[in-house]
Amino acid sequence: MKRIFAFVTVVVVISGIMAWSTPGLLKSVHLGLDLKGGFEILYEASPMEGGEKVSRQSLLKTAQSLEDRANKLGTSEPEVTTEGTNRIRLKLAGVTDEAEVRKLMKEPASLTFRSKDGTEKSENEYNKIEMVGTDFVENAAKLELGSMNEPIVAIKVKDKKKFAEITERLLGKPLAIYMNDKMISDPIVQNVLSDGTATITVGGDRKKAEELRDVINLGALPLKLTEKYTQSVGATLGKQSLDKTIEAGLIASAFILLFMVGMYRVPGLIAAFTLIVHTWLLILVFVWADFTLTLPGIAALILGVGMAVDANIITNERIHEEMKNGKSVMSAVKAGDKHSFRTVMDSQLTTVIVAAVMYWFGTGAVKGFALVLIVEIVLSIATNIYLSRFLLNLLLKAGKLLKPKYFGVKESEIREL
The missing domain is CATH 1.20.1640.10 (Multidrug efflux transporter AcrB transmembrane domain)
Structure with missing residues (x-):
């Protein structure tokens, strides 16, 4: 029973x-x-530096980076195809904010730490690059809380010794943080950082900190992308x-x-x-x-x-x-x-x-x-x-x-x- x-x-x-x-x-x-429809973007790729050419390998790598970005943004199974020698077509479904996705998809996300080189010309300009995007661990940016409970972005670096040497050399001096040639902040180095973690403050703005974390984690694109057109796609x-x-x-x-x-x-x-x-x-x-x-x-x-x-x-x-x-x-x-x-x-x-x-x-x-x-x-x-x-x-x-x-x-x- x-x-x-x-x-x-x-x-x-x-x-x-x-x-x-x-x-x-x-x-x-x-x-x-294919069941609901969405929108597509056609990009034209060009080299980051003038005088260079778009290689097949760099075009494919850029297409793969776009697909990875689309997956991280929550658009599952994006369709990414290369066309000709310098074009990439991206199709996305399930996107609620089309403008924001378009902005994030082509953002180069070039992160650099810079200092002043000590010359008279650079007195008010940070023109010496100390660290670039490849010096940081991939997908390592995380949102954390600082000593005053303010939101900060923490990034892991690959070479702890290199970062410790930089912070020791610039002790008491500013180390500026740039994203795509735009300065985010220029904090004064207070201590020698030997744990391999760099932190970025954004003035206590949590939303700004989350956006910065997401952009950094998207990584850099091998090629510069220019939108040729966008259009809605039927199912x-x-x-x-x-x-x-x-x-x-x-x-x-x-x-x-x-x-x-x-x-x-x-x-x-x-x-x-x-x-x-x-x-x-x-x-x-x-x-x-x-x-x-x-x-x-x-x-x-x-x-x-x-x-x-x-x-x-x-x-x-x-x-x-x-x-x-x-x-x-x-x-x-x-x-x-x-x-x-x-x-x-x-x-x-x-x-x-x-x-x-x-x-x-x-x-x-x-x-x-x-x-x-x-x-x-x-x-x-x-x-x-x-x-x-x-x-x-x-x-x-x-x-x-x-x-x-x-x-x-x-x-x-x-x-x-």
Whole structure:
């Protein structure tokens, strides 16, 4: 009786949570450029210094930097492509403040620490560069609180000895901090800093400190970018097509669930329930991790559901075989689970390895497809293997389902021991 109560409690609680949260989760899913639309920017690249040329390598590196920046700004799966010898096209989705993103995307973010070289000409000018952006650890700028509880930006330097030598040499003198040739502050060096951390004060303005931290962490671009034009981009898959796709997916899912129940009876019903839980968990992960749903993501979702159905069919077919060979229901379930487990796990893990390689070497949509597929498989193992077996064993140990008919096996199909 306790196991029946536990089974009912688990199913009812999970079903209640899914029914209550699903509408809100669906509204919170971010749609990608191909599903929702967005805007694109065409940049023309030129060298930072005059007289130089734009190389293919520097153009590709700049495109990669733009993609990294877009990801850090929260625009998942940006589309970045190079055109010709000096142009880069950037497409973004899910952007709320277009002007701010445009500003941050092309910002060179050149950070320098400067001092006066001691000549009469530089008496009121900081013209000696002591440290440049490459002297600082990548993504090392953090927002901290100073001794007076004021917001400051702390940056880690790569060479502690170099920074200690600079601060020792300039002790009692100003060390100016510049961002793109604009002075942020010129504090007096009070102590020799040997811990490898430089701090920037912004007059107690927290918002300004956060903006400075974000700009520094975006890093420098190899090339100077000039906007040629920007324009809105319509969704590749229109709303009507998207609605039809969702409708077709729901109808197909309903047929799959009915097939599972018709073929395998109670285990099929449990499998159908775990498939629904699997899909709900995937939506939850999308919202929780702030992923963006795109057409490749939908393709990975469909593939993942297909693999989950396949895992259930393999397990239930092995149980059928054991029952037809004359084993009792308990023995058949135990043997079927054992023999199918390795087959199912091998197929799942090999797919994870392939998806991991795609994610490691791919870009944009390929990485999105691979990431969704990996998440799908992990959730499938948790729900369609472990959760379904847990629920089925609760019923079996409670003394229920001890007849082959509950598994879709006829008495006439069972061979005697």
